[in-house]
Amino acid sequence: MxxxxxxxxxxxxxxxxxxxxSLASAAAPVVVGSKRFTESYLLGEIVRQTYERSGIAAEHRQGLGNTAVMEQALATHGIDLYPEYTGTIVRELLKKDAPAPTLEQINAWLAPHGLKAGIPLGFNNSYALAMREDDAARLGIASISDLARSREPLRFGLSHEFLVRADGWNALKKAYGLPFTPGSGLDHGLAYQALAAKQVDVVDAYTTDAQIQRLHLRVLRDDRQFFPRYDAVLLMRAEVDERPLASLAGRIDEDAMRAMNGAAEIDGKSFTAVARDFLARGQGAQPAAAAAASAAPAQRQGFWQHLFAxxxxxxxxxxxxxxxxxxxxxxxxxxxxxxxxxxxxxxxxxxxxxxxxxxxxxxxxxxxxxxxxxxxxxxxxxxxxxxxxxxxxxxxxxxxxxxxxxxxxxxxxxxxxxxxxxxxxxxxxxxxxxxxxxxxxxxxxxxxxxxxxxxxxxxxxxxxxxxxxxxxxxxxxxxxxxxxxxxxxxxxxxxxxxxxxxxxxxxxxxxxxxxxx
The missing domain is CATH 1.10.3720.10 (MetI-like)
Incomplete structure (x- = not known):
């Protein structure tokens, strides 16, 4: 005893x-990664489903964190590819300050790292600062320079990554002479909620965010052209075969991407369903209204449906x-x-x-x-x-x-x-x-x-x-x-x-x- x-x-x-x-499994599939925001989830799921439509097993590892984590994941073969943006690659990964390098030049810089960028998806999703339209109109703020001249005690709700990126807050503050001190970092999705509830006054945004139109926000003009172009591409290890994904090149314009983001964030469709609808339509570059109409579900899923998914x-x-x-x-x-x-x-x-x-x-x-x-x-x-x-x-x-x-x-x-x-x-x-x-x-x-x-x-x-x-x-x-x-x-x-x-x-x-x- x-x-x-x-x-x-x-x-x-x-x-x-x-x-x-029991976790050990058979042959490893192609592993697609994504960051912790809606658009990255959706693009990662589109890539996964495209592979599977070509008869190639693929896995989507969602929400893996910020750029540094994704870089480590590629370097350690934890993932094979993920959606990224040219501006992030140049400034955050390569630590270069080139204004508008070509994709060929970016790939020449990436080659020593065992990486390559391919499949330009067709849209530019730049960083921006956004405010509520009524506040921006009242204060006469239309550009980031106007914001820098404002003496209002504005509250900033900036994402964790934007606060530490090479092309983020510190560099932007220096370029424009912004006199503000932001508070603690805020999750990107929650920042819009805080802005709508008037808990913050300025947030960092992506220009394809669906919440911009829904919340009637004013995107401040980058009049000094601080932010580079953030053309969406797929960043991958050099040995990854990108040919099965060639059909995605140039298929998504900004309106279509914004509509897909809205279908997930506003209408409550799952990432899998939005990606499936996009691929089923056969073409991504369509007017935003048509894309939204074809993607909108009849009703948002409730708690019990989510729980027993x-x-x-x-x-x-x-x-x-x-x-x-x-x-x-x-x-x-x-x-x-x-x-x-x-x-x-x-x-x-x-x-x-x-x-x-x-x-x-x-x-x-x-x-x-x-x-x-x-x-x-x-x-x-x-x-x-x-x-x-x-x-x-x-x-x-x-x-x-x-x-x-x-x-x-x-x-x-x-x-x-x-x-x-x-x-x-x-x-x-x-x-x-x-x-x-x-x-x-x-x-x-x-x-x-x-x-x-x-x-x-x-x-x-x-x-x-x-x-x-x-x-x-x-x-x-x-x-x-x-x-x-x-x-x-x-x-x-x-x-x-x-x-x-x-x-x-x-x-x-x-x-x-x-x-x-």
Whole structure:
């Protein structure tokens, strides 16, 4: 009976490893990436479906984060290609200040990096600053130079990426002499909501954003031509065969792209459906009104439709694999570390400080760092990050559980001739099991929430819905990811509560039999 906790840990570990093994799949398809905004989602889905129409297996890893993450994903073969813009390639990736390079020149610069840009899609989506039309008219602001001369205390809601890009806020502020100081970064989709609610006054925008027309915004004229052209292309690794995508070249004009963005953001169509409708029409360059009319659905999907969408089993499986896999590995690492901290008090402080410090690392920073270390995006760096976050409660509770035992228990075991490993395995760990299990439970519940962040590097899970909902400002989509994650955390809590009660009852029954004997 004393070995029951040990057998329980072994079973948990075995089950988690089986789940991890199930993630391994057959031949890898072409992997298409996209960033965390509507247009990138849609273009990525159009590319995926175009590949599949050519008989080539393809996978779309949605919402992988900013340009730096995408660059790492290409470099580590985590993805094969993704939609990008020439201005971003030149200024952000290549760090050049060329005004209007040709695609051939861009490809000459990309060649040493093992990359190429191809399939110009047919539209320019430049950065811009936008304001509510009534405020802009009242203040007489039509251009960015007018904005620079304004002395109104305007509030800025700028996206995180725009705040740090080489062609973003700092360079724009210097070029125009803007006297404003923006606040903290804001998700691009939420910025429009904040602008409509008059919580901010100026946002960074993309010129093909559907919300510009819907919210009656004024796009400020870039009178000093600071922003370069952002012609949409596909950025890919040099060895990728772009011929199956040749039919997309020049097919999407700005009106058609704006209409597709509106179909997703305003009308509530899924990215998959909008992309399918576009490809089914046979031509993308059509008037915006016609494109919008053909793309608009009869009714926006409700919460229950989003919740029980066909992707739910896949997302749950990915989420569970991440949680159970990371907790199982953390148990294998954390239990010995907790025992070591208890046996060697001199190093306990250093050890606890190290695992505690790991908890302070911001999740996105840790994920980006691990992409470079591991050499890939997706499951492996996400799993490693979750293991790091799960270590502290397991190590701490293992140490605390062993330290709470009365010294007489160990002395009695040694008096019976048991060696130290036998005392640990048969006496100390079983008695400390309830405390240790409490730490494992904490780690598991934490990681259910932390695993939602893993979607930013293509690890999947329920976070996909949350990020997609943010991109299109759709509360139902966000809740369809957040609610299952919350229920999963509660289920994890109940599961480990039941295991704790089972272990305690086993110990009590074992003690009663010992007394009778």
């Amino acid at each position: 004393a070995d029951r906790p040990g057998r329980l840990f072994a079973r948990i570990l075995l089950a988690a490893l089986v789940l991890c093994a 066909p992707d739910l089993p896949r997302l749950l499986r990915q989420h569970l694999v991440l949680v159970f896999g990371s907790v199982a590995i953390a148990i294998v690492i954390g239990l010995p570390l907790g025992v070591l901290a208890f046996r060697r008090p001199r190093i306990a402080g250093v050890l606890m400080g190290a695992v505690g410090m790991a908890q302070t690392i911001p999740s996105l920073a840790l994920l980006a760092f691990l992409i470079a270390i591991v050499g890939s995006i997706g499951f492996v760096p996400a799993l490693v990050a979750l293991v790091v976050y799960a270590l502290l409660p397991i190590v701490r509770n293992t140490h605390a559980g062993l330290a709470s035992l009365a010294p007489g228990v160990r002395d009695a075991a040694y008096a019976l001739g048991l060696r130290e490993p036998q005392v640990l395995r048969s006496i100390e760990l079983p008695l400390a099991a309830p405390t240790i299990l409490a730490g494992i439970k904490t780690a598991a519940v934490w990681n259910v929430g932390m695993a939602t962040v893993a979607t930013f590097i293509g690890a999947g899970g329920l976070g996909e819905r949350i990020v997609a909902g943010l991109a299109v400002n759709d509360t139902n989509t966000m809740l369809a990811g957040a609610v299952p994650a919350a229920l999963l955390a509660l289920a994890m809590q109940w599961l480990f509560d039941g295991v704790e009660r089972w272990v305690v009852r086993g110990q009590q029954a074992n003690a009663e039999r010992t007394e009778v004997g």
